[in-house]
Amino acid sequence: MRIVVCVKHVPDLQAERAFTEQGWVDRTQGDGTLNELDENAVEAALAVAEELGGEVTVLTVGPQDAEDAVRRGLQMGADHAVHVLDDAIAGSDAFGTAAVLAAALRALAGQEPVDLVITGMAALDGLMSVVPTLVAAELGIAQLTLAAELTVTEGSVRVRRELDHATEVLEAPLPALVSVTDQSNQPRYPNFKGIMAARKKPVTTWSLDNLGVDPQRVGAAGARTRVVEATPRPPRENRVLVTDDGEAGVQLAAYLVENRLV
Amino acid sequence: MTISTAPADSTILVLVDHTGGTVRPPVLELLTLARSIGRAEALWIGDGVEPVLDTLAAHGASTVHRAPADARGLVPTVAGTVAAVVERTGAQVVLLSSTFENKEIAARVALATQAALVVDAAGVERVEGRLVTTQAAFAGTWTLRGEVTTDRAVVAVKPNAVPALAVDGAARPDVVEHPAVPTQAGPDVTLVERVERAASGRPELGEAQAVVVGGRGTNGDFSAVEDLADALGAAVGATRVATDEGWIGHEAQIGQTGVTVSPRLYVGAGVSGAVHHRGGMQSSGTIVAVNSDPESPIFEIADYGIVGDLFTVLPQAAAEIRRLRG
Ligand SMILES: Cc1cc2nc3c(=O)[nH]c(=O)nc-3n(C[C@H](O)[C@H](O)[C@H](O)COP(=O)(O)OP(=O)(O)OC[C@H]3O[C@@H](n4cnc5c(N)ncnc54)[C@H](O)[C@@H]3O)c2cc1C
Ligand SMILES: Nc1ncnc2c1ncn2[C@@H]1O[C@H](COP(=O)(O)O)[C@@H](O)[C@H]1O
Numbered sequence: 001m002r003i004v005v006c007v008k009h010v011p012d013l014q015a016e017r018a019f020t021e022q023g024w025v026d027r028t029q030g031d032g033t034l035n036e037l038d039e040n041a042v043e044a045a046l047a048v049a050e051e052l053g054g055e056v057t058v059l060t061v062g063p064q065d066a067e068d069a070v071r072r073g074l075q076m077g078a079d080h081a082v083h084v085l086d087d088a089i090a091g092s093d094a095f096g097t098a099a100v101l102a103a104a105l106r107a108l109a110g111q112e113p114v115d116l117v118i119t120g121m122a123a124l125d126g127l128m129s130v131v132p133t134l135v136a137a138e139l140g141i142a143q144l145t146l147a148a149e150l151t152v153t154e155g156s157v158r159v160r161r162e163l164d165h166a167t168e169v170l171e172a173p174l175p176a177l178v179s180v181t182d183q184s185n186q187p188r189y190p191n192f193k194g195i196m197a198a199r200k201k202p203v204t205t206w207s208l209d210n211l212g213v214d215p216q217r218v219g220a221a222g223a224r225t226r227v228v229e230a231t232p233r234p235p236r237e238n239r240v241l242v243t244d245d246g247e248a249g250v251q252l253a254a255y256l257v258e259n260r261l262v
Numbered sequence: 263m264t265i266s267t268a269p270a271d272s273t274i275l276v277l278v279d280h281t282g283g284t285v286r287p288p289v290l291e292l293l294t295l296a297r298s299i300g301r302a303e304a305l306w307i308g309d310g311v312e313p314v315l316d317t318l319a320a321h322g323a324s325t326v327h328r329a330p331a332d333a334r335g336l337v338p339t340v341a342g343t344v345a346a347v348v349e350r351t352g353a354q355v356v357l358l359s360s361t362f363e364n365k366e367i368a369a370r371v372a373l374a375t376q377a378a379l380v381v382d383a384a385g386v387e388r389v390e391g392r393l394v395t396t397q398a399a400f401a402g403t404w405t406l407r408g409e410v411t412t413d414r415a416v417v418a419v420k421p422n423a424v425p426a427l428a429v430d431g432a433a434r435p436d437v438v439e440h441p442a443v444p445t446q447a448g449p450d451v452t453l454v455e456r457v458e459r460a461a462s463g464r465p466e467l468g469e470a471q472a473v474v475v476g477g478r479g480t481n482g483d484f485s486a487v488e489d490l491a492d493a494l495g496a497a498v499g500a501t502r503v504a505t506d507e508g509w510i511g512h513e514a515q516i517g518q519t520g521v522t523v524s525p526r527l528y529v530g531a532g533v534s535g536a537v538h539h540r541g542g543m544q545s546s547g548t549i550v551a552v553n554s555d556p557e558s559p560i561f562e563i564a565d566y567g568i569v570g571d572l573f574t575v576l577p578q579a580a581a582e583i584r585r586l587r588g
């Protein structure tokens with residue numbers, strides 16, 4: 001079983017996050033991390049490989065710092081890492097990112113067939129949740145997204161997913177793409193052994209040229225939207241903080257009525 | 263690069279979400295929004311459009327397109343159907359409501375029709391002929407305005423972006439039938455099982471005008487939260503702690519990995535306001551928080567904060583609201 005996990009490097013949620021003047025996510029703060037939700041994807045892949053045998057490759061598309069994301073994947077236990085790094089990728093929209101990921105996945109499959117692609121449910125910077133479906137579309141493989149539960153056998157994959165109005169169980173033959181939710185597992189922490197072992201694992205770096213991707217298709221050049229303004233939300237005004245003296249419920253009701261919220 | 267200068271009479275195609283034969287409320291908001299940027303047309307996938315034609319027309323749909331549904335309702339097939347109608351109608355903008363499934367549909371439609379893609383939009387307008395969208399970012403702490411640089415755009419809009427407004431004297435819309443999209447020779451996915459969730463009797467969380475949310479502070483007892491929700495006609499939501507504990511179903515989880523809500527009124531009870539939770543509610547209109555810990559971070563974003571015990575404050579507020587309403 002050969003599994004590739006797509007992982008993204010994102011600004012730390014707990015840190016001050018910002019946009020650059022161009023309206024791109026500011027990645028210069030130096031406190032980026034592996035997207036938390038991609039830890040679930042790495043965990044899912046490791047669990048399958050441990051059960052059925054096989055190898056796990058972590059794949060990222062991003063600037064120099066993004067190498068930290070695949071390093072973290074290696075520390076958790078992944079076997080190989082690929083980092084697609086190219087200045088032309090900066091400013092990519094979801095289509096650009098998906099096109100590069102798909103090209104890298106094709107290149108990996110060219111070396112040795114890939115059975116399963118696993119992604120997180122969303123990158124916690126843009127929170128779009130669309131890259132997985134776009135990658136599956138580019139590759140023409142089945143998508144089983146938002147898996148809360150995942151079962152893989154030699155030839156097929158089955159997921160349970162909880163949607164807004166229903167719960168579904170889907171099954172597909174491999175190869176397929178699965179995105180997993182934070183419900184699907186509890187990601188492991190890298191242990192000392194894992195951290196030491198990761199030091200010896202190389203990270204393969206590919207450029208767009210290596211992948212045969214036209215730079216015009218990706219990056220700011222290929223983006224179909226442009227941020228014209230990025231502004232921090234102004235603090236809420238007229239905020240009220242009261243301590244309950246036995247009447248706070250009554251006061252709250254009055255506030256809601258006064259502000260026409262009931 | 264072409265800059266979109268779509269005329270105001272361009273076709274805006276609204277994908278109609280429906281369950282049990284009825285139109286989901288956000289669709290009416292989308293039709294209202296569509297009218298502000300062009301000519302609103304609706305797309306209904308499946309059977310049983312007849313009974314809702316008047317509702318769609320009353321909110322501005324001049325034409326209703328109908329296409330057959332695939333029994334499995336899988337994202338790639340639905341997206342293929344929408345893309346075919348987009349090509350046939352020459353629609354310049356597709357609007358749909360921003361649920362997890364619709365975001366994936368939007369992405370595939372945009373990929374297939376070379377359109378720009380915007381998800382979780384809080385607003386769409388036309389500025390000097392160009393389409394401009396508004397979005398919240400970084401857990402609602404930033405606002406982005408983005409411009410579409412292609413001739414076509416697919417925009418998934420969050421519920422409650424605009425109030426749904428009816429039009430006067432709407433005529434019965436034309437109904438245009440579209441053929442089934444041939445099943446693409448492609449990956450074969452089996453729908454093993456699909457269990458529809460029973461309706462709760464309360465408004466849908468993602469669509470509600472008011473939401474009352476319980477966190478760890480409820481200690482598993484949601485009765486006070488439900489009581490206030492019912493007094494307000496609100497939906498009931500929860501933090502991940504509450505859903506992980508099994509106090510309430512996962513579908514009630516609000517936050518970055520749950521439902522994103524932007525109701526007019528959010529009430530959080532026994533909720534600390536962790537960044538993961540804030541990401542799903544910070545763009546709400548008015549935020550009320552009831553928490554016994556004055557240091558709780560939710561007070562940093564609350565318009566009206568009460569330091570107190572939710573088990574006394576909520577029932578008192580519910581009773582007073584019922585009394586004031588008579
Ligand atoms: C990858 C990831 C994704 C996540 N996604 C989400 C998400 O989508 N949504 C989400 O909600 N969380 C999410 N979380 C979890 C999140 O980080 C927090 O742990 C969670 O939101 C905290 O829930 P809480 O506020 O109910 O509990 P706590 O943080 O424990 O807060 C409970 C609060 O209740 C107050 N309290 C106690 N008793 C009373 C009383 N009687 N009356 C009034 N107040 C009382 C306390 O003072 C406290 O402030 C995610 C975490 C991770 C790692
Ligand atoms: N630049 C990237 N490199 C690798 N994987 C990515 C990248 N962007 C998105 N992904 C994957 O796609 C998932 C969803 O991302 P998004 O659609 O951006 O919310 C993430 O959890 C990752 O698994």
